[in-house]
Amino acid sequence: MNDEKPLFEVTDLSVKFHTRLGEVAVLDHIHLNVGAGETVAVVGESGSGKSVMAFAALGILDPAGKVTSGSVRFADHDLLTLRKAALDDLRGRELAMIFQAPRTALNPILPVGRQIEDVLARHSDLSRSDRRDAAVAQLASVKITDPAKRYHNFPYELSGGMCQRVMIAIALACKPRLLIADEPTTGLDVTTQVVIMDLIAELAAANGMATLLITHDLGLASDYCARIAVMHAGQILESASARTLFKSPRHPYTARLFAATPRPGATLESLTSIPGQLPDLRQPQPPCRFSTRCERVQPGCTEPGLVLTPMPTDSAHLLACRNPL
């Protein structure tokens, strides 16, 4: 598997935002890859830059954000240098994304079935009536009951969970090779969360689709993904298979994150919070942006040249730390 090129590869990606309060280095030389059919999670606190990475890859970054280094490759395409028309041919067809807050992610004044049809009209040669049938079938595939009737509903007539199902139906309408799911269950109640995640996993397995799950929930990530990348303040600190990461996290932040994640049998007292908060990215940052919050910080941590490197014992386990556990 290491020999063939991954389906989706983020290399050395940096993004800066120009704000009224100065320039913010939101992403700092990110590396990440997702193989064909693989399920990968990016885990980190809110504001760590997970969504920005996805938006940059899909070319839907806010105009204030600029990619300052790196590349994003999908199959044989360099997404960051692709012409808009060529990018539009990929987006929604081979590369799709679902968002948090599904209700606001849907057009409020267009029936949901028509929104699926719009994507089909863009990416397929289906006739109008075929598109309509396909849209209804797509609603049925995400297990919406009475799809022919729901086709005519507006987003405000549906629950949050239903809206996320519609969003999934839109994203998967053209059977993409990669789905980027940005906090797909945030704002949904716990039982709906499980149903939605199971639905994504089931459809991904059925279509051989790779999934990049962006979440703040380490538990969710280890339940549904084979591999996890841990992100903090715009840096990937550690990346390994879910099992390895769970059993023997090497980065102090990963260990802290596990200690802060609710798990079966844990009491409220046994959960510990991570000290400090995300650093102010308008200020110049040390090579390791976690060092200001880290209890294992040592003088060497301020030296430049920190990179994500494979562990000698396990080449699939990447780490960026000078004083690992």
Place this chain on the structure above:
Amino acid sequence: MNTRIFSTIGSRLLGALPSLAAVIVVTFVIMRLLPGDPAAFFAGPAASAEAVEQIREQLGLNRSLPVQFWDYLGDLAQGDFGQSFTTGQPVAADLVSRLPASLELTIVALLIAVVLGLPLGVLSATRPNSWVDQVTRLVTTTGTCLPTFFTGLVLIYVFYYLLGWSPAPLGRLDLMYSPPPEVTGFYTIDAVLAGDWEVFRSALAQLILPAVTLGFFALAPLARMTRAGLLGVLSSDYVRTARACGLSSRVVLTRYALKNTLVPILNTMGMVFSYLLGINVLVEKVFAWPGVGSYALEALVASDYAPVQGFVLAIAVLYVLLNLSVDIACGLVDRRLAR
């Protein structure tokens, strides 16, 4: 669906009755509170005290206010808006003959504002801080701060006096022509219906300057609201979704962004239309336009009660109908508003 629209219209019209009643009372009272004595005005400066008193009696102005109001209500109930002292005509007839002139002017002005304002708003929202945006900002700022009568006078000075491109600003038609046979009361449309192109040209030439004057004023709020609304929608989650799905820029802009901006735009159009009805009063005066605005203004100066009351009532009814149609249009665009 259809029955619901009709019941909505019915309940909205019923709901407007209290406002119309208030308009009737308030205009009646305000007219009587204003200084000026219609009897003295009509008797003329040389009239004796007895003559003034006699006219007052003829006009029914010697009776107590409640009695006058009661008579006024009784007349209104029969569709009688009273008699204008200045024109000697029934007010209702005067309004019916003059309203088309005002409406034609206002509607053409609104059309000019929409045809120019919407594209300017769209261009400046899709290219913020570009030269189009700067031009729009300049045009909307001047449009808002220049008084319409001033704009009108400048246009007359440049296009009639200096360049001579425009006919004399004296009403709806050149004196050479007689009005086309009345169908809609809009001279341009009636001339087309009659197939009389010379009259059409003349009516259009007379219409352009006052309509541009009004349209320039109406352009500003429309362009601004389009820009602001569209900017907000363009940064919305569903536009981001549409882009992430690879939908073409045209589809994203029209089906996803512009359609969602339509509700604030429609509301602004309704608001602007009602502003224009008020501002008409001045522009009609500047261009000697025989509409209801100049009619009411002349009546007001003469303390001629009935035309002013009739004018305010007619505008109020127009306003109610306008708001109703705006709300219905908004409900058709966004079903959440139809409930």
